[in-house]
Amino acid sequence: MNTVRHQSSNAFVYCRLLSYSYVTQLRSRSFVLKRIAISEIRSSRSRLLILRMSLSQNRYAPLRDMLQACPHSERLVVPWHFITNGDNPMKHHAFGRTSFVVTDVGFGAWQIGGAWGDVSEADGRAALNAALDAGMTFIDTADVYGDGRSEKIIADVLKARGGTRPMVATKAGRRLNPHVADGYNKANLEGFIDRSLKNLGVESLDLVQLHCPPTEVFYRPEVFAGLDELQKAGKIKGYGVSVSTVEEGLKAIEYPGVLSIQIIYNIFRQRPDHLFFKEAKRRNVAVIVRVPLASGLLSGKITRDTKFASDDHRNFNRHGEAFDVGETFAGVPFEVGLQAVEEVRKLVPAGASMAAFALRWILMNEAVTVVIPGARNAEQAKGNAAAADLAPLSADVMSATREIYERLIAAHVHHRW
């Protein structure tokens, strides 16, 4: 993974420029750039050019304006929000082939929408603020999370905070009723996108993801052509697909416009780490990992006696009654999951939470761009942000998790997703 660690007291500008010579040109013209030391780090995979410099806060704005003014032939866009104040301790990655740079742990915003029991608006705001305070620069939401509640809370919080904006990815398609392939036409998608634009209070969506569409959609090029048109029209900056299965992911990335795939990958769902991750990496497709804690099972706090509210999907979708059962506890039968959790617990290093361990396990994989644990309160969001600080897991620990998966879990999930 191409990671860069921030150091305090320095300011960093992340940009993806097509040529270093443009930086030189800028320097010859610019007083601001002449006075700062720039070091270049170019990663082989993503051509991520990092301008590292020490400069005072009041220089951000002129620098931002200058970089924003780069002609398109010289950059893959340099959004101003990659100018950070140097206090951000999190690791960053280029988001696939886009110009976005995101932290390796992001914020899953389903909880602040609905379907997780009672999460008050105050808790939702506090969770998101804690995530942003910790430095997260990626938020995943969907138009259906609380029927727009999640998107609206995100818009409000970002407006109130002002300043640098994180990348916000939303999803479209699940408002269809019935949820069928024919509904995934340009007119419907545009309607959903217009609604998300309004909810999020922006003129263009950073990323829209098809929201686990029926498998048939992956065989309809016209759906992706429609998204290309909406991108050209400026309503979206790019698009990706949230997929249910490895096979859908492999099919989706054959469409050249697909910038990202969102998929379930965790200690209980190890199959993506075969052909799919290899292919995604080869095509420089961003990989967003969802359900990293198997809906909370891998936090180690859930027991046989844990009660879930009637409006929590861990109660109402335990057997796939409302949507794909793979989204609830990663599709692992509850009792089997609890048994495997006890074995995973033995591998967690002293002083670390099991949730942080489970997230670190995911970040061991080079193909992962961003992992998006869902958080219902500030404490969880803070804990999740800290996961990236755990030391890398040893080869022995990684093979022990593999052994647990193969012995207890694989028979329930490996052939299904």
Ligand SMILES: NC(=O)c1ccc[n+]([C@@H]2O[C@H](COP(=O)([O-])OP(=O)(O)OC[C@H]3O[C@@H](n4cnc5c(N)ncnc54)[C@H](OP(=O)(O)O)[C@@H]3O)[C@@H](O)[C@H]2O)c1
């Ligand atoms: N089809 C799709 O595209 C799709 C489907 C599912 C999810 N997603 C996205 O992926 C995100 C993550 O998946 P997910 O939320 O379903 O599952 P998850 O991240 O595996 O689990 C979230 C749950 O884990 C627990 N948790 C989180 N952080 C914790 C911490 N630090 N310590 C202890 N417990 C912690 C909480 O459980 P409690 O609530 O019990 O406290 C939380 O509700 C979602 O928010 C959403 O953005 C997308």
